[in-house]
Amino acid sequence: MLKDKTTVLKFGGSSVANADCIKQVCEIAVRESENANLVIVVSAMGKATDSLVKLAKEFNPLPEGRELDMLLSTGEQVTVSLVAMCLHQMGFKAISLVASQAGFITERAHNRARIAQIKTDRIEKHLNLGEIVIVAGFQGITEDGEITTLGRGGSDTSAVAIAAALKAERCDIYTDVDGVYTTDPRIIPEARRLDLISYEEMLELASLGAKVLHPRSVELAKKYNINLRVRSTFKPDDLGTRVVKLSEVRNMELTQAVTGVAIDDKQAKLGFMGVPDKPGIACKIFDRLAKENVSIDVILQSIPRDGVIDIAFTVQQDYLQKAVRIAEELALEVGADKIVFDENIAKVSIVGAGMLNKPGIAAEMFSSLYNAGINIQMITTSEIKISCIIKIEESHKAVKAIHDQFNLAYSKEEIIV
Amino acid sequence: MLKDKTTVLKFGGSSVANADCIKQVCEIAVRESENANLVIVVSAMGKATDSLVKLAKEFNPLPEGRELDMLLSTGEQVTVSLVAMCLHQMGFKAISLVASQAGFITERAHNRARIAQIKTDRIEKHLNLGEIVIVAGFQGITEDGEITTLGRGGSDTSAVAIAAALKAERCDIYTDVDGVYTTDPRIIPEARRLDLISYEEMLELASLGAKVLHPRSVELAKKYNINLRVRSTFKPDDLGTRVVKLSEVRNMELTQAVTGVAIDDKQAKLGFMGVPDKPGIACKIFDRLAKENVSIDVILQSIPRDGVIDIAFTVQQDYLQKAVRIAEELALEVGADKIVFDENIAKVSIVGAGMLNKPGIAAEMFSSLYNAGINIQMITTSEIKISCIIKIEESHKAVKAIHDQFNLAYSKEEIIV
Numbered sequence: 140m141l142k143d144k145t146t147v148l149k150f151g152g153s154s155v156a157n158a159d160c161i162k163q164v165c166e167i168a169v170r171e172s173e174n175a176n177l178v179i180v181v182s183a184m185g186k187a188t189d190s191l192v193k194l195a196k197e198f199n200p201l202p203e204g205r206e207l208d209m210l211l212s213t214g215e216q217v218t219v220s221l222v223a224m225c226l227h228q229m230g231f232k233a234i235s236l237v238a239s240q241a242g243f244i245t246e247r248a249h250n251r252a253r254i255a256q257i258k259t260d261r262i263e264k265h266l267n268l269g270e271i272v273i274v275a276g277f278q279g280i281t282e283d284g285e286i287t288t289l290g291r292g293g294s295d296t297s298a299v300a301i302a303a304a305l306k307a308e309r310c311d312i313y314t315d316v317d318g319v320y321t322t323d324p325r326i327i328p329e330a331r332r333l334d335l336i337s338y339e340e341m342l343e344l345a346s347l348g349a350k351v352l353h354p355r356s357v358e359l360a361k362k363y364n365i366n367l368r369v370r371s372t373f374k375p376d377d378l379g380t381r382v383v384k385l386s387e388v389r390n391m392e393l394t395q396a397v398t399g400v401a402i403d404d405k406q407a408k409l410g411f412m413g414v415p416d417k418p419g420i421a422c423k424i425f426d427r428l429a430k431e432n433v434s435i436d437v438i439l440q441s442i443p444r445d446g447v448i449d450i451a452f453t454v455q456q457d458y459l460q461k462a463v464r465i466a467e468e469l470a471l472e473v474g475a476d477k478i479v480f481d482e483n484i485a486k487v488s489i490v491g492a493g494m495l496n497k498p499g500i501a502a503e504m505f506s507s508l509y510n511a512g513i514n515i516q517m518i519t520t521s522e523i524k525i526s527c528i529i530k531i532e533e534s535h536k537a538v539k540a541i542h543d544q545f546n547l548a549y550s551k552e553e554i555i556v
Numbered sequence: 557m558l559k560d561k562t563t564v565l566k567f568g569g570s571s572v573a574n575a576d577c578i579k580q581v582c583e584i585a586v587r588e589s590e591n592a593n594l595v596i597v598v599s600a601m602g603k604a605t606d607s608l609v610k611l612a613k614e615f616n617p618l619p620e621g622r623e624l625d626m627l628l629s630t631g632e633q634v635t636v637s638l639v640a641m642c643l644h645q646m647g648f649k650a651i652s653l654v655a656s657q658a659g660f661i662t663e664r665a666h667n668r669a670r671i672a673q674i675k676t677d678r679i680e681k682h683l684n685l686g687e688i689v690i691v692a693g694f695q696g697i698t699e700d701g702e703i704t705t706l707g708r709g710g711s712d713t714s715a716v717a718i719a720a721a722l723k724a725e726r727c728d729i730y731t732d733v734d735g736v737y738t739t740d741p742r743i744i745p746e747a748r749r750l751d752l753i754s755y756e757e758m759l760e761l762a763s764l765g766a767k768v769l770h771p772r773s774v775e776l777a778k779k780y781n782i783n784l785r786v787r788s789t790f791k792p793d794d795l796g797t798r799v800v801k802l803s804e805v806r807n808m809e810l811t812q813a814v815t816g817v818a819i820d821d822k823q824a825k826l827g828f829m830g831v832p833d834k835p836g837i838a839c840k841i842f843d844r845l846a847k848e849n850v851s852i853d854v855i856l857q858s859i860p861r862d863g864v865i866d867i868a869f870t871v872q873q874d875y876l877q878k879a880v881r882i883a884e885e886l887a888l889e890v891g892a893d894k895i896v897f898d899e900n901i902a903k904v905s906i907v908g909a910g911m912l913n914k915p916g917i918a919a920e921m922f923s924s925l926y927n928a929g930i931n932i933q934m935i936t937t938s939e940i941k942i943s944c945i946i947k948i949e950e951s952h953k954a955v956k957a958i959h960d961q962f963n964l965a966y967s968k969e970e971i972i973v
């Protein structure tokens with residue numbers, strides 16, 4: 140390589156939405172290329188992917204996965220060529236590469252392909268020529284030349300995978316927000332931007348609907364220990380939030396127990412009521428749902444009363460209709476009295492690596508909700524997360540109560556002072 | 557192959573401009589697929605290519621050829637996927653292929669690549685599976701995976717090349733007009749649709765601005781003796797115009813001397829005035845223009861008078877500025893008095909395979925122009941074509957006069973009756 144380190148920058152749809160945005164992206168790229176071999180990964184412009192999906196539906200309500208990938212992959216191909224043209228115009232050497240050219244090999248699974256390997260020869264060849272390499276995110280190619288896509292938010296994953304393959308010293312995810320916040324600042328104006336967060340916390344937040352980073356990209360960054368950064372295209376001097384190893388967070392900060400509060404209002408609840416309390420029922424239900432590709436999130440099984448139990452769970456709202464159909468088919472088989480469902484729910488979660496060693500965090504969360512007059516319908520916990528299902532109308536109030544309870548508007552240092 | 561013959565259909569931009577058009581295309585495809593293995597070649601939707609070119613210019617007034625091909629090739633990729641989705645929705649087996657998948661190999665010359673070969677294995681595999689194969693026109697791929705395009709109108713060439721490679725029994729070029737006319741019907745309402753025309757005549761008409769078929773595609777059809785048809789997507793029952801071997805035209809019709817009148821109003825005239833009459837002058841001028849990639853059309857050298865001559869020629873208007881610059885550089889070198897140029901000219905041409913054996917056609921053309929009060933500035937002829945350069949304001953009047961003179965509104969049979 141020309142320089143002794145390589146940097147990968149990823150720019151999302153809002154960062155490349157129009158000519159002015161793309162020029163801004165190129166300014167950032169040029170500056171970064173002074174110190175490192177530079178690879179840029181870009182998404183489709185603005186809402187281009189949504190428009191293409193809408194276009195497809197004019198022809199076929201359920202387009203074949205292969206053909207949809209053929210269509211959607213054009214979005215990123217447009218962006219890479221425009222970024223290259225813009226860099227050329229600014230007087231810099233640059234080349235655009237689509238997945239087939241970048242050696243971005245995936246399995247053959249359309250619309251949600253997993254990455255098999257990245258053959259970096261060609262990317263490295265161009266870096267060695269001193270060129271800025273612009274790679275189309277989101278897309279891949281199978282060994283036999285079929286175009287695939289990684290699924291929504293896949294460009295983050297593309298960037299991290301390339302950073303891993305090139306052993307890049309850094310992967311910056313540029314977006315339209317300036318980092319990861321303690322909670323959604325549109326809901327809680329006091330939300331504080333975090334300078335540092337662990338992969339594990341980010342993963343929980345990403346999965347919980349924080350929408351800043353795609354969970355797969357965080358998983359991958361964690362696996363390959365990629366120095367990840369979330370920052371704003373429109374505030375290029377701001378360093379944003381660094382996503383690092385848990386041990387690094389612990390060493391560098393007197394961690395607060397709770398790092399952030401996430402909200403997911405795209406969930407729905409579904410329950411099998413009055414099921415006989417005998418072995419194998421839960422297994423039967425969730426096995427069938429899994430076979431039909433319905434992902435389950437929170438599961439709650441009631442304590443038996445009069446020999447019957449209730450089994451409730453949450454699914455993404457998009458899958459509710461399908462889940463209800465399956466549930467109604469299963470109701471007789473498992474001997475349920477009835478099937479109930481409710482879309483008007485939200486999941487509010489606290490995430491924090493500091494929770495691991497601090498008892499009483501859950502109690503503190505529940506009491507803050509109780510004091511705000513909010514009823515908890517379901518609870519689920521992991522090592523670094525506690526989630527409560529509540530009424531959707533109460534979700535903003537809940538986030539505010541929790542955010543206040545844990546003093547998230549202030550960093551640890553500020554609290555100590 | 558499943559069926560004993562293969563048909564290639566090509567649909568231009570106006571035929572796939574929107575969902576309704578594409579549905580119409582699919583209706584035609586389904587009907588044709590009953591009797592033959594079917595390959596469809598499509599262009600970008602409507603004015604998509606123009607829009608992409610415009611988009612590129614927002615970033616770079618002179619985009620690198622490679623990056624422009626990367627961008628433009630997305631246009632056809634969108635269309636192929638939509639056509640496949642539409643056929644699936646109608647219940648038919650179909651698959652879309654971009655150039656890399658269709659084995660459409662070109663040389664590495666961006667924006668104007670020539671076809672090297674078509675590796676038909678994959679197309680044939682899908683035809684053998686009973687699938688309608690939809691191939692992206694206009695684009696190619698180099699042996700090392702670079703995306704190329706064939707230049708404007710390249711989709712016609714793509715279709716004919718695929719027809720040749722597959723030994724297809726027919727290649728139908730569907731467009732927004734119902735065939736080839738004796739002249740432009742928008743100018744001369746009496747213009748007659750031809751049922752039959754020879755490759756040679758079509759080639760002259762195509763080169764002369766008849767805009768129905770791209771000249772390269774006609775060349776290729778002639779070379780491989782492809783049974784070509786020009787027909788309308790919006791009148792699918794109309795057989796349009798067949799383009800066939802010259803001998804076939806001669807056998808099947810008592811050919812009229814003149815088949816059609818073409819008009820080209822995109823020409824400009826440029827002259828070196830008062831050049832000393834000595835050997836090597838013309839050579840020097842045209843060699844230099846060729847080296848700078850300026851294509852010359854009509855050339856006229858005056859008879860020497862007082863030891864000096866005038867050398868005039870026509871170029872496409874797009875190249876006039878460049879040609880004038882070169883001419884001014886050369887003026888001193890060749891000893892010209894001055895350089896003159898004029899954009900307000902048009903080239904009116906008559907084309908006809910029947911001309912070959914009929915003397916007096918040229919005289920008849922000139923006298924029709926004379927009778928209409930039109931002055932001829934330059935003349936050029938080939939075996940089956942006579943072209944006159946006239947004032948652009950008089951071009952419509954000229955076409956009308958010639959069309960009437962040769963009775964082109966009536967077929968030979970009608971004239972005999």
